[in-house]
Amino acid sequence: MYMLKSIGNANNANGDMESFFPIRPDCQQLVPKTRFKPKVGKTLSERRWNAAFDKDGRLDIAGVLRRIQRGGIHPAIKGEVWEFLLGCYDPNSTSEERENLRKKRREQYYAWKEECVKIVPVIGTGKFVMAPLDAEDGEPVENNGVVEPKSDDESDKKVVQWKLSLHQIGLDVVRTDRALVYYENEANQAKLWDVLAIYIWVDDDIGYVQGMNDICSPMVILLKDEADAFWCFEHAMRRVRENFRSNATSMGVQSQLGILSQVMRVVDPKLHQHLEGLDGGEYLFAIRMLMVLFRREFSFVDALYLWEVMWAMEYNPNMFADYAASKGSHDVVAAKLSKKVLQQYGKYERKNVQKGRTDQKSLLAVFLVAGVLETKNKKLLNEAKGLDDVAQIMGDITGSLDAKKALTEALKIHKKYLKKARNGES
Amino acid sequence: MSYAYLFKYIIIGDTGVGKSCLLLQFTDKRFQPVHDLTIGVEFGARMITIDNKPIKLQIWDTAGQESFRSITRSYYRGAAGALLVYDITRRETFNHLASWLEDARQHANANMTIMLIGNKSDLAHRRAVSTEEGEQFAKENGLIFMEASAKTAQNVEEAFINTAGTIYKKIQDGVFDVSNESYGIKVGYGGIPGPSGGKDGSASQAGGCCS
Numbered sequence: 109m110y111m112l113k114s115i116g117n118a119n120n121a122n123g124d125m126e127s128f129f130p131i132r133p134d135c136q137q138l139v140p141k142t143r144f145k146p147k148v149g150k151t152l153s154e155r156r157w158n159a160a161f162d163k164d165g166r167l168d169i170a171g172v173l174r175r176i177q178r179g180g181i182h183p184a185i186k187g188e189v190w191e192f193l194l195g196c197y198d199p200n201s202t203s204e205e206r207e208n209l210r211k212k213r214r215e216q217y218y219a220w221k222e223e224c225v226k227i228v229p230v231i232g233t234g235k236f237v238m239a240p241l242d243a244e245d246g247e248p249v250e251n252n253g254v255v256e257p258k259s260d261d262e263s264d265k266k267v268v269q270w271k272l273s274l275h276q277i278g279l280d281v282v283r284t285d286r287a288l289v290y291y292e293n294e295a296n297q298a299k300l301w302d303v304l305a306i307y308i309w310v311d312d313d314i315g316y317v318q319g320m321n322d323i324c325s326p327m328v329i330l331l332k333d334e335a336d337a338f339w340c341f342e343h344a345m346r347r348v349r350e351n352f353r354s355n356a357t358s359m360g361v362q363s364q365l366g367i368l369s370q371v372m373r374v375v376d377p378k379l380h381q382h383l384e385g386l387d388g389g390e391y392l393f394a395i396r397m398l399m400v401l402f403r404r405e406f407s408f409v410d411a412l413y414l415w416e417v418m419w420a421m422e423y424n425p426n427m428f429a430d431y432a433a434s435k436g437s438h439d440v441v442a443a444k445l446s447k448k449v450l451q452q453y454g455k456y457e458r459k460n461v462q463k464g465r466t467d468q469k470s471l472l473a474v475f476l477v478a479g480v481l482e483t484k485n486k487k488l489l490n491e492a493k494g495l496d497d498v499a500q501i502m503g504d505i506t507g508s509l510d511a512k513k514a515l516t517e518a519l520k521i522h523k524k525y526l527k528k529a530r531n532g533e534s
Numbered sequence: 535m536s537y538a539y540l541f542k543y544i545i546i547g548d549t550g551v552g553k554s555c556l557l558l559q560f561t562d563k564r565f566q567p568v569h570d571l572t573i574g575v576e577f578g579a580r581m582i583t584i585d586n587k588p589i590k591l592q593i594w595d596t597a598g599q600e601s602f603r604s605i606t607r608s609y610y611r612g613a614a615g616a617l618l619v620y621d622i623t624r625r626e627t628f629n630h631l632a633s634w635l636e637d638a639r640q641h642a643n644a645n646m647t648i649m650l651i652g653n654k655s656d657l658a659h660r661r662a663v664s665t666e667e668g669e670q671f672a673k674e675n676g677l678i679f680m681e682a683s684a685k686t687a688q689n690v691e692e693a694f695i696n697t698a699g700t701i702y703k704k705i706q707d708g709v710f711d712v713s714n715e716s717y718g719i720k721v722g723y724g725g726i727p728g729p730s731g732g733k734d735g736s737a738s739q740a741g742g743c744c745s
Contacts, residue, residue: 138566240626276599279550286568317601318549319573354601362605392605395574404570496592499577 125409128183129329135287140507142407150179157185165203167192169425170451172199176420177455180413187330187340193419194343195427199452210336217306217335224309227267228274234294236301238278241271266312270305273316277304284321285408290329300328303338311345317352320345322400326412346431347422347470351399364398365391368474374528375478375521379485388495393502394477401473405506414511418472421515423454424461456519463526472518475525479517480505538587541701542594542718543694544609544642546634547619548627549598552653555684556619557595560694565685572597574605582695584702590722591698603637610641614710614718615649615697620668622652622681623660628667635675643717645709649697652681655688 125142146153152175160168169192181189191197197206225231228241281301290296304324308316324341331337353360368391372380383389396404401418403411424430450458456475460468481488484501492498545553554569554576561578576595581588594613596606610616618634620627631650638648652668665681672679678696682689701719704710710717 239624276549280571283550283568283571315601318571318597318599321571322573352601354604356604358604359601392574392608395605396576399573404573494592496577496579500579503577 125183129408130289131287131408132289132292139287140405140407140410142409143510144180144410144413146182147179150175152176152179152181152185152189154182154185157182157189161203165206166201167199169199169423170448173420173423173452173454176416181416183409183412186412186416187327187332187336190327190330190416190419191336191340191343193416193423194340195346195431196339196343198428199425213339214333214335217338220306220310221302224306228271228305231302231305234298236278236281236298237275238282240275269315270309270312273308274301274305276318277301277308277316277321280318280321285325285329288329288408296328299334299337300325303328303334303341306338307341307345310342311349314349314353317354319396319399320352322403323348326408326415330412343431348399348401359395361395361399362390364471364474365394367471368394368398368477371474371478371521371525372481375524376482376485379481379488382489382492383498386492386495386498388498391477393495393499397477397480398473402476402509405509406511407507410511414515417511417515418476419454421454421456421519422470422472423452424457424469425449425452456522459519459522459526463530465526468522472515472522475518475522476514478521478525479514480509482517482521483514536588537581537590537722539702539705539712540590540592540720540722541614541698542592542612543615543617543697544606544613545593545595545617545619546606546638547598547617547651548621548624548630548634551598551619551621551624551627552684553598553617553619554595556617556651556653556682556690556693557593559684559687559690561593563687565687567685574602575609580694582698584695584698587702588722589698589702591694593694607637607641610638610646612716612718613642613646614701615647616642617649617651617693617697618677619651619653620663621654622663622668623654623657625662628652628663628671631671635677645704645717647697647700647704648675648677649693650675650677650679651689651693652679653684655681656683656685 125144131139152172156175157172160172162168172189172192176189176193192199197209201209221232230237278301281297281304284297284300285291291300300321304316304320307320307324308314323344324337327337327340327344328334331340349360351359351361351364369380369389372383372391380389383391401411402414405411406414445461450461453461456472457469460466480502484505487501488498492501545557547553549571554572555565557576557578558569559565561580572595574597578593578595580591580593582591583589594609596602596609616638618631618638620631622628635648638646650668650672652663652665668681669679671677678700680689680693680696682693684690705712705719710719712719712721
C-alpha cells in the first residue's frame with residue numbers, strides 16, 4: 109500500500125488502475141484482467157517526470173526512456189509523456205517553444221474542424237451520426253441509404269468520400285472500448301468521432317479504415333484537449349498508417365506480415381515450415397495484432413503499457429526533426445554516435461542503428477508477434493493440424509500475456525534475427 | 535473431437551450487421567450488446583448433429599468493411615457454406631447484398647450453400663427491410679432465407695444447422711467429391727457416407743435436421 113501511495117494518488121492496491129480507467133460493472137467479465145501495476149523505482153512517476161526537465165524545460169529523454177522501458181508510465185502522466193514518445197515534441201526544445209508549437213497546432217486543428225463543420229454541421233456538437241449522410245446538406249438521409257456522388261469534380265469527390273465514411277466511423281465509435289465507463293458519455297464518443305472525422309479529412313489518401321478507432325481511443329481518453337488528442341493520434345498513425353492502406357488486391361499490413369514471415373523463416377524455420385504446410389505462411393492470423401497493436405490481446409491498461417514500452421524501445425531522437433522535415437528517416441552512422449547520444453535511443457532502435465539496419469524502423473510489433481508465436485511453438489507444432497487450430501491457439505493468448513515479458517522476448521528475437529540474418533549474408 | 539464431417543463456413547455481409555454476434559450466440563449461447571468490431575478474420579467452431587452424425591462446423595467470421603475485402607476473400611476458398619447477413623433496420627446493408635453475392639460467386643466454389651440472414655429481427659419496430667423483400671431476394675438468387683436475432687437467439691441455431699443440413703443433403707446426393715477438400719468438407723473418422731456411419735457420439739449439440 110505505501111508503495112502505491114508514494115507514486116500516485118491511488119488508494120487501493122487492486123482498484124488502482126481501475127480508478128483511472130474505470131470499467132463498467134456489467135463488462136467486468138468481458139475484458140481481460142489488468143496485470144500492470146506501477147512499481148516504485150521502475151515506473152516513470154509524476155515526480156520523476158517533472159524532475160526530468162531542466163530550468164528551461166529541456167527533457168532528459170535518456171533517463172525517461174530508461175524508466176519507461178523498465179516499468180511503463182504512471183497513468184496520471186501518460187498523455188504528456190506519449191507526446192514525446194511519439195515525436196510530437198522535441199525533448200531538446202524549451203517549454204516556451206513547445207507552448208508556441210502547441211498553440212499553433214491547436215489553431216490548425218480547429219481551422220480544419222471549422223472546414224468540416226461547414227460541410228457537416230453535426231461535427232463539434234457533442235453528437236454524431238450512424239446513418240449515411242446526404243451528399244448535399246450533410247444531414248442524415250432518410251432510410252434509403254443511397255448517397256451518390258453528383259459531380260466528377262475532384263474536390264467534390266473528396267468531400268463525398270469523406271462524408272461516406274462518417275457514418276461508418278459512427279458505427280465503430282459505439283463499439284470502441286465500450287467496457288470503459290468513459291464511453292458511456294455520448295460527448296466522449298463524439299470526441300472520438302470528431303477526431304477521426306477530422307483526421308481523415310486531413311489524411312484523405314488512406315481514408316477511414318476500421319482499427320484506426322482502436323488506435324485513436326486511448327489518445328482521446330488520455331489527452332483532455334481534443335486538438336492535443338488529434339495530434340497525438342496523428343503522430344501514432346505516422347508509424348502505422350501504411351498498414352491501413354488498402355486497394356482491391358491487398359492491404360498495407362501485408363507488407364508487415366511479409367516481414368514477419370521473413371523473420372520466422374530465419375529464427376524458427378521449423379515452425380515457419382509447419383505453418384506454411386497448413387497454408388498459413390502468409391500469417392493472416394496476425395493481422396489484428398499488427399493493425400490495432402495488440403489491443404484485443406490485452407486489457408485497456410495493459411495495452412497502453414505495452415504501447416509505451418514499445419515506443420520507448422523504438423524511440424529515435426531524430427524523430428521530431430524527421431517529422432518536421434517530413435522525410436522518411438534520418439540515417440546516421442552508428443560509429444559516429446557518442447555513448448551519450450546512443451542513450452537517447454530506445455533499446456530496439458539502438459540495436460538497429462548499431463547494426464546499420466534502418467529498414468527495421470517501427471517494426472518491434474512484428475517481433476512481438478514472432479515472440480508470441482515462439483511461446484506457442486510446441487503447441488503449434490504438435491497440435492495445429494489446420495488453420496482453425498492456429499486461430500484457436502493464437503486466440504487463447506488473450507489475457508494470458510505479460511506485456512513486459514512479451515517485449516523482452518521480442519527484443520531477443522530481434523537480436524537473434526539480426527545476428528542470423530547477417531551470418532546468412534556473409 | 536472426432537466428427538463424421540467437417541464443414542467450413544464463412545460469414546459475410548456489411549459491417550455492423552451482427553455477424554460476430556450471430557457467431558457468438560451460436561458457439562457460446564450468449565449475446566454481447568456491443569461486440570468489438572472484427573479486424574481481418576476471426577474464428578469459431580461448434581459440433582452439431584445431423585442424421586445422427588457428429589458434424590463439426592468451422593466458422594470464419596470476416597470483417598465487413600470494404601478495405602478488408604482483399605483479405606477476407608481468401609477465406610471463400612474451400613468454404614462449403616456461407617451466411618450472408620444484413621441488418622433489417624439498415625436499408626443500405628440490404629442494398630449491398632448483390633455486390634456481396636457477386637463476390638461470393640466469383641471467389642467461392644459453385645456448390646457453396648448460401649444462407650441469407652436478415653438479422654436483428656428483435657428490432658422489428660425499426661424495420662427498414664420487409665420480410666417479403668428478403669424472401670424475394672433469396673428466391674431470385676437461389677439462397678435459403680431466414681430472419682434471425684442474435685440477441686434473442688431466434689433462428690440462430692436454425693440458420694447454422696439448416697445450412698449444414700443442405701450441405702449434408704448435397705453430399706448424400708453426390709454433388710460433392712468429399713475427398714476433395716476444396717469443397718470445404720472434410721470426412722472425419724467413421725464418416726463414410728452411408729447408413730448410420732457415425733462412429734462415436736461426441737456431438738455436443740443435438741440439432742434439428744434439414745429440409
